[in-house]
Amino acid sequence: MTGHPIYELPVWIAGIFFLACTAAIVSFILASRIVKSLKKKRMDYFRNAYSKSINNLIMHEVYSSSGNPPSAQSFQIAELKKSMNSSSLAKQVMVDQMITQRENLSGASAKVVEQVYELLGLHHFSLKKLSSLNSISRAQGVSELTKMHCHAVIDEIKALGEVGNRIISDKALIALVRLDEKKDLFFLDNYKGELSKWMQLNIYHHLRDVHPRALPEFSRWFNNSNMSVGLFAISMSGEFKQSSAIPALAILLRHTDPQIVESAIDALEQLEAHSACEELLALSDRLWSSERAMAKLVKCLGRIVLPSDGFRVLHLFLNHPSYEVRFEAVKAICSLGPEARETIESFDEANGFQYSKILLHVKDSLLN
Amino acid sequence: MWDSLHAVSVVFAVYAAAVVLFSLVFVTLSIIQLKTYMQVNRFAEYKYILSSPLAPGISLIAPAYNEGLTIVDNVKSLLALVYNNYEIIIVNDGSKDDTLQKMISAFDLVKVNFDLQYRVQTKAVRQVLKSRNKAFRRLVVIDKENGGKADALNAGLNLSKNDLVACIDVDCVIESEALLKMVKPFLEDSTVIASGGVVRIANSCRVEDGRLIEVRLPESNLALMQVMEYIRAFLIGRLAWTKLNGLILISGAFGLFKREIAVQAGGYDSSTVGEDMELVVRMRRWMYEHNYKHRVAYIPDPLCWTEAPSSNKVLGRQRNRWTRGTFETLYTHRTMLFNYRYGLIGMLSFPYWMLFEWLAPFVEIAGVLFFFVLAAMGMINWNLFFLILACMYCYALFLSSCALLAEEISFYRYTRKRDVVKMFLIAMVEPFWFHPRVIWWAIKGNIDQLKGKKEWGEMTRKGFVKPTV
Numbered sequence: 001m002t003g004h005p006i007y008e009l010p011v012w013i014a015g016i017f018f019l020a021c022t023a024a025i026v027s028f029i030l031a032s033r034i035v036k037s038l039k040k041k042r043m044d045y046f047r048n049a050y051s052k053s054i055n056n057l058i059m060h061e062v063y064s065s066s067g068n069p070p071s072a073q074s075f076q077i078a079e080l081k082k083s084m085n086s087s088s089l090a091k092q093v094m095v096d097q098m099i100t101q102r103e104n105l106s107g108a109s110a111k112v113v114e115q116v117y118e119l120l121g122l123h124h125f126s127l128k129k130l131s132s133l134n135s136i137s138r139a140q141g142v143s144e145l146t147k148m149h150c151h152a153v154i155d156e157i158k159a160l161g162e163v164g165n166r167i168i169s170d171k172a173l174i175a176l177v178r179l180d181e182k183k184d185l186f187f188l189d190n191y192k193g194e195l196s197k198w199m200q201l202n203i204y205h206h207l208r209d210v211h212p213r214a215l216p217e218f219s220r221w222f223n224n225s226n227m228s229v230g231l232f233a234i235s236m237s238g239e240f241k242q243s244s245a246i247p248a249l250a251i252l253l254r255h256t257d258p259q260i261v262e263s264a265i266d267a268l269e270q271l272e273a274h275s276a277c278e279e280l281l282a283l284s285d286r287l288w289s290s291e292r293a294m295a296k297l298v299k300c301l302g303r304i305v306l307p308s309d310g311f312r313v314l315h316l317f318l319n320h321p322s323y324e325v326r327f328e329a330v331k332a333i334c335s336l337g338p339e340a341r342e343t344i345e346s347f348d349e350a351n352g353f354q355y356s357k358i359l360l361h362v363k364d365s366l367l368n
Numbered sequence: 369m370w371d372s373l374h375a376v377s378v379v380f381a382v383y384a385a386a387v388v389l390f391s392l393v394f395v396t397l398s399i400i401q402l403k404t405y406m407q408v409n410r411f412a413e414y415k416y417i418l419s420s421p422l423a424p425g426i427s428l429i430a431p432a433y434n435e436g437l438t439i440v441d442n443v444k445s446l447l448a449l450v451y452n453n454y455e456i457i458i459v460n461d462g463s464k465d466d467t468l469q470k471m472i473s474a475f476d477l478v479k480v481n482f483d484l485q486y487r488v489q490t491k492a493v494r495q496v497l498k499s500r501n502k503a504f505r506r507l508v509v510i511d512k513e514n515g516g517k518a519d520a521l522n523a524g525l526n527l528s529k530n531d532l533v534a535c536i537d538v539d540c541v542i543e544s545e546a547l548l549k550m551v552k553p554f555l556e557d558s559t560v561i562a563s564g565g566v567v568r569i570a571n572s573c574r575v576e577d578g579r580l581i582e583v584r585l586p587e588s589n590l591a592l593m594q595v596m597e598y599i600r601a602f603l604i605g606r607l608a609w610t611k612l613n614g615l616i617l618i619s620g621a622f623g624l625f626k627r628e629i630a631v632q633a634g635g636y637d638s639s640t641v642g643e644d645m646e647l648v649v650r651m652r653r654w655m656y657e658h659n660y661k662h663r664v665a666y667i668p669d670p671l672c673w674t675e676a677p678s679s680n681k682v683l684g685r686q687r688n689r690w691t692r693g694t695f696e697t698l699y700t701h702r703t704m705l706f707n708y709r710y711g712l713i714g715m716l717s718f719p720y721w722m723l724f725e726w727l728a729p730f731v732e733i734a735g736v737l738f739f740f741v742l743a744a745m746g747m748i749n750w751n752l753f754f755l756i757l758a759c760m761y762c763y764a765l766f767l768s769s770c771a772l773l774a775e776e777i778s779f780y781r782y783t784r785k786r787d788v789v790k791m792f793l794i795a796m797v798e799p800f801w802f803h804p805r806v807i808w809w810a811i812k813g814n815i816d817q818l819k820g821k822k823e824w825g826e827m828t829r830k831g832f833v834k835p836t837v
Contacts, residue, residue: 007752014388015759018766025769026792029776033785136407143411167408197422198555205416239421323485360481366498367480 046093053080054097058112077119091125098122099147117148130156139171146175154179161187170199177206184216188229195228212240219245222252231263238267250276253283262293269300277304281313291322298325302332310336311343330358380735387724388763394608395770401611402668402778414548418452424531424554425453426547429524430538431517432458436465440474442538445578447506451547455506457524458538462514471509475499488522488635491515496527518636518643525635528627537621537674541570541580546671550624553665561651562625563665564618566602569595570673580673583781585790590683592794593802594676600771603668610666614717616652620644622672641824642693649701656710670779684809689824691813694726729810761799768795
């Protein structure tokens with residue numbers, strides 16, 4: 001209320017600070033718009049200039065019966081190199097276009113794109129990014145080299161797998177899965193930290209194109225000290241139908257960690273491991289109080305049990321306090337065939353029709 | 369007398385300084401969080417989620433009440449989302465119009481024998497319907513007695529069987545890759561229990577078949593003000609709270625939750641008009657009380673576009689409801705306030721919401737009244753007064769420009785140069801033109817709360833801009 005300078009000075013400072021920051025931000029935004037629009041124009045120009053040349057180069061290589069004369073190809077390559085000159089933006093546009101081409105092609109055509117990428121020296125451009133101080137640039141380099149299947153750079157990428165920056169190390173590990181022809185997933189042996197579902201999903205994506213015989217035995221990681229690696233290995237053994245893992249999975253059913261046990265049940269279900277039926281049944285006492293695990297167990301048993309034996313095994317779960325478990329039990333029994341269906345209907349009748357609604361639900365073709 | 373007036377003015381000054389200080393911290397945190405998000409996700413291959421058996425299933429729950437005009441288009445747009453393992457649960461919440469009939473004929477729906485369990489209590493479900501056409505196999509419709517939005521969402525929770533549930537407003541435009549982006553935090557971190565996405569304003573944007581074709585700034589000034597307000601709230605406020613793991617509000621228009629935890633926590637509270645905030649608070653409270661480590665994630669990508677009220681009347685009703693919803697949530701969970709048992713939520717988020725969100729309108733009004741008292745008594749130092757006024761105005765401009773900066777360095781959806789100029793002009797006018805109305809609506813909301821008002825208030829919409837033929 002008094003006009004003492006002690007009140008005014010901080011207000012002046014704050015006001016000037018906010019005003020200056022606002023002016024700086026607005027100027028930055030406007031400048032950024034101008035830069036972005038200029039960059040876009042240049043990129044469009046490069047894109048138009050290169051797309052035809054790249055397509056010509058690839059089409060000639062793929063479809064000419066006797067192949068393009070080496071001199072013609074060299075000329076085209078030299079022309080493209082000349083037009084890129086030393087412009088990083090031009091090179092980046094070219095790399096992006098080649099990656100798009102590579103992702104849309106397969107077989108011999110894809111190989112040609114990879115060759116052209118190397119002939120244009122663009123792999124050096126991507127490789128240079130690996131030593132950049134900027135983590136995004138390094139990750140981009142890894143991504144480009146991986147997408148263009150540059151197997152020669154595995155060692156450089158391996159080294160990046162151990163750097164502290166999570167963005168780069170994760171990107172490098174995924175790249176190794178893609179580039180390493182042995183597909184032995186060696187990095188899982190010493191993987192520190194949680195192997196997130198996101199990483200697992202990325203690894204799985206690259207493994208699913210590999211011939212099943214070339215895949216490693218996932219059971220070797222079942223007891224890995226890193227639980228996330230163990231869980232990943234268990235789920236992969238199921239996904240890739242590695243029947244050899246059944247005995248090890250059956251042993252895991254005795255594990256103290258419920259996550260491991262549930263994961264093992266899922267894998268055994270995927271493997272339709274009839275041989276593990278007794279071990280699974282023996283679990284029911286231990287897991288009785290866990291609704292989630294019991295529902296999984298019943299689902300698994302429904303898949304692997306012999307139809308003739310199904311009702312005897314599964315009817316125990318019809319009295320479970322959890323609705324989910326009872327529902328899975330009815331569903332599993334119904335899936336065993338008409339005989340089992342008749343048996344459960346009689347059982348329902350004898351028990352005061354307490355399963356009628358579930359039976360109606362299970363039998364409704366639109367719900368299954 | 370002089371001493372007490374001085375003390376009151378010091379309280380106001382301290383409050384204002386605290387608001388400014390919090391904002392500065394939030395701006396810093398949100399820029400860091402935004403940068404990290406952009407870096408981490410720059411090379412993310414979202415399409416891998418599509419083909420992976422490791423991706424969780426999602427149930428989209430969309431309550432519909434008297435949406436007959438647009439429901440078929442809305443459902444078609446949801447059916448076009450890019451995700452592999454998802455189902456759409458439309459809950460017809462006792463509509464009085466032809467919402468249900470339109471869906472039945474458009475999607476060839478028939479009654480099914482769904483054995484629905486009421487894990488969360490709701491009004492009676494009359495029937496569950498599914499399509500005979502395999503093209504619409506993802507669609508399930510619940511027809512139930514009217515019980516409000518929260519009740520309808522609970523019915524959807526009861527029916528859902530997937531691990532994750534996305535609760536959405538049926539009339540929003542959801543970006544086609546929204547589910548892929550929203551599910552990623554759950555894949556990256558197993559402790560994530562919910563994730564929210566940025567809601568943007570679609571007035572004047574071009575929408576075709578439920579898909580956003582062109583982003584444009586709204587023509588109406590009122591909607592423009594809300595664009596600025598939304599960018600500030602979503603890109604600054606919520607991102608900063610995410611960085612601190614203190615987020616307690618995920619917009620009801622689009623949020624993804626772990627179903628089991630939402631159900632265990634009791635589902636949506638049908639007695640509140642702020643059911644979106646209340647659910648997040650209750651889920652977090654439940655996690656704290658059971659000693660589970662958890663996180664609420666937030667995606668700064670603009671994933672959901674909604675039509676903002678373009679009339680004062682409708683906007684007033686919306687803000688009135690938001691105020692009542694905030695109060696109800698804070699009051700229901702008042703035991704969390706300054707309670708260390710609830711970690712950062714109890715010690716920071718809740719006090720912040722109480723002091724700087726709910727209480728702020730009262731403080732502003734009290735400040736204005738106090739100013740008039742001092743002016744009447746001739747006790748105003750006008751130099752200092754205008755200096756403070758100018759400083760606070762510069763602060764408001766700074767905050768809005770930071771939000772514009774965040775938008776510029778991240779998603780850059782308003783691409784025209786004149787958009788920036790327009791937005792900045794709006795930021796200049798907003799403190800005098802829009803902010804006083806927001807304060808008034810908030811005060812009115814509190815008065816209505818005291819009167820025991822529980823209604824939502826009718827929200828009339830104009831509809832999106834359709835392409836010209």
